Amino acid sequence: MGKPTGFLEKDRIPAVKRPVSERVKDYKEIEILPSVSETETQASRCMDCGTPFCHNGCPLGNIIPEFNDAVYEGNWKYAYEILSTTNNFPEFTGRICPAPCESSCVLGINKPPVTIELIEKSIIEKAYSEGWVIPNIPQKRSGKKIAVVGSGPAGLAAAAQLNKAGHLVTVYERADQIGGLLRYGIPDFKLDKSTIDRRVQIMKQEGIEFKTNTTIGKDLKIKQLETEYDAILITTGSTTPRMINITGSDASGIFPAMEFLSQQNKRNANIPLTVNHKGEAYTLDNILATGKNVVVIGGGDTGSDCVGTSNRHKAKSITQIEVMPKPPVGRAENTPWPNWPNMLRTSTSHEEGAERLWSISLQEFIKNESNELVALKIGDIVLEKVGDKFEQKITNIREIPCELALIAAGFLHTDHNSLIDELKLQKVELDERGNIKASSSYQTDSQKVFVAGDARRGQSLVVWAISEGREAARNIDKFLMTETKLEGKTISTFDLN
Numbered sequence: 001m002g003k004p005t006g007f008l009e010k011d012r013i014p015a016v017k018r019p020v021s022e023r024v025k026d027y028k029e030i031e032i033l034p035s036v037s038e039t040e041t042q043a044s045r046c047m048d049c050g051t052p053f054c055h056n057g058c059p060l061g062n063i064i065p066e067f068n069d070a071v072y073e074g075n076w077k078y079a080y081e082i083l084s085t086t087n088n089f090p091e092f093t094g095r096i097c098p099a100p101c102e103s104s105c106v107l108g109i110n111k112p113p114v115t116i117e118l119i120e121k122s123i124i125e126k127a128y129s130e131g132w133v134i135p136n137i138p139q140k141r142s143g144k145k146i147a148v149v150g151s152g153p154a155g156l157a158a159a160a161q162l163n164k165a166g167h168l169v170t171v172y173e174r175a176d177q178i179g180g181l182l183r184y185g186i187p188d189f190k191l192d193k194s195t196i197d198r199r200v201q202i203m204k205q206e207g208i209e210f211k212t213n214t215t216i217g218k219d220l221k222i223k224q225l226e227t228e229y230d231a232i233l234i235t236t237g238s239t240t241p242r243m244i245n246i247t248g249s250d251a252s253g254i255f256p257a258m259e260f261l262s263q264q265n266k267r268n269a270n271i272p273l274t275v276n277h278k279g280e281a282y283t284l285d286n287i288l289a290t291g292k293n294v295v296v297i298g299g300g301d302t303g304s305d306c307v308g309t310s311n312r313h314k315a316k317s318i319t320q321i322e323v324m325p326k327p328p329v330g331r332a333e334n335t336p337w338p339n340w341p342n343m344l345r346t347s348t349s350h351e352e353g354a355e356r357l358w359s360i361s362l363q364e365f366i367k368n369e370s371n372e373l374v375a376l377k378i379g380d381i382v383l384e385k386v387g388d389k390f391e392q393k394i395t396n397i398r399e400i401p402c403e404l405a406l407i408a409a410g411f412l413h414t415d416h417n418s419l420i421d422e423l424k425l426q427k428v429e430l431d432e433r434g435n436i437k438a439s440s441s442y443q444t445d446s447q448k449v450f451v452a453g454d455a456r457r458g459q460s461l462v463v464w465a466i467s468e469g470r471e472a473a474r475n476i477d478k479f480l481m482t483e484t485k486l487e488g489k490t491i492s493t494f495d496l497n
């Protein structure tokens, strides 16, 4: 399999990125697709290790060594066929997956791992350009109808799989566009929205119906869906932000990250800001970082997306603060191979410029007489030994200028709204985190109602949402037809959240 000596002869060449000075002027994707021959060379580094941990590290169970081998052999169509058996949307994961597969690549023990994610993207882009990605219309319809609520990656993956099994699928979406966080949340410079349109077009040709601007629980009740459909799958995501209630948090100039990011997605698409990403009438102003001192509160990926967007707005300064200590530069000892490593990550947005501060306690939002945010009071968190115990102390309390604070401190749970109220009346329970509880077959306590994606597991990753959507589809198919031919996961995976 692969080239037995490829990993000895060739170095890892990661994705080439557009120069910072050029890319901050627009919202176009940052990575440049490598040539066919460059990708074949990278695929040759896959070393036939015998026990491919990468396969285990991928939440979808992508059959990585096999598609690497096919690419190395120049058999791209076969590589695409292999990839399609486990992943409905490699064009999304190939762009924005954090690639836990690469962290568990056996080559990664003592050399840089195979560029699995980039090879995945190259396969699907070649497949599109060659015209291999075509509508797969089921030959026989089962006569069963399924409603999918939410059009993020979980809902889309489930819809694709259920349609493939011959069921008639309708996807309901409260926003004005399909895609969930792929559309409104993830910046265009990470994922160009034409990749969603291209896929949705194919899904429509396959027979899937999409209804936007329809909030289930408000415009249509679950009870109505239950009379019309044989099964309902809830994939409504988990986007209730964790806000920060401290002195001054009522100042103007403090916004949840999602509002800031989704507004920019809309501007890029020339969609007027009349309804927000939840399909509700806008009550917020234009949130712009231009000329402002921006502080992003939260050191994670959503925060990093705010940094990239603020740079494109031409902010005066950008500071990202994080309560946790700075992670080690390399893999931490407590997360040895093949685990997902705890380590410092520098995103493409960080490369574009921002000050990053760790172990920071946010003490107060400082505002002026007009209730406008003007600064943040912050302090350093230090551990001091008191007797035989460590105590947390806040030192070096100071003010940093800030006219725009973007809260990226994580997400609590799925939105608790009229849909959840209705589900509760049907004895559907929430888990201890406030997400929708389901059995291992993704079924809730209401027989016809299933749940998958972030609405079930909490805010996670696109690759997990696709995996959950596929697994839920298998279980719904089994529920309706007593058995299923839909592909299941080939192996169990490490649970990376």
Ligand SMILES: Cc1cc2nc3c(=O)[nH]c(=O)nc-3n(C[C@H](O)[C@H](O)[C@H](O)COP(=O)(O)OP(=O)(O)OC[C@H]3O[C@@H](n4cnc5c(N)ncnc54)[C@H](O)[C@@H]3O)c2cc1C
Pocket: 096, 097, 098, 149, 150, 151, 152, 153, 154, 155, 172, 173, 174, 175, 179, 180, 181, 182, 185, 186, 187, 190, 214, 215, 216, 217, 235, 236, 237, 238, 239, 258, 261, 277, 278, 301, 302, 305, 415, 419, 452, 453, 454, 455, 459, 460, 461, 462, 463, 465
């Ligand atoms: C800013 C940001 C950046 C991210 N970046 C990455 C990344 O780079 N890589 C990665 O792997 N993951 C990333 N994630 C996480 C990833 O986007 C999510 O885990 C994933 O999208 C979850 O998919 P989902 O289908 O479960 O839910 P979502 O994508 O949240 O989709 C849920 C959909 O349901 C709709 N909906 C909700 N309620 C209703 C209702 N009552 N009626 C009708 N429709 C409804 C919503 O409008 C939404 O469209 C990011 C998340 C955020 C917030």
Ligand code: SF4
Pocket: 057, 058, 059, 060, 061, 062, 064, 093, 094, 097, 098, 099, 100, 101, 102, 116, 117, 120, 463
């Ligand atoms: S989906 Fe993510 S984890 Fe799986 S092979 Fe692709 S990049 Fe790796």
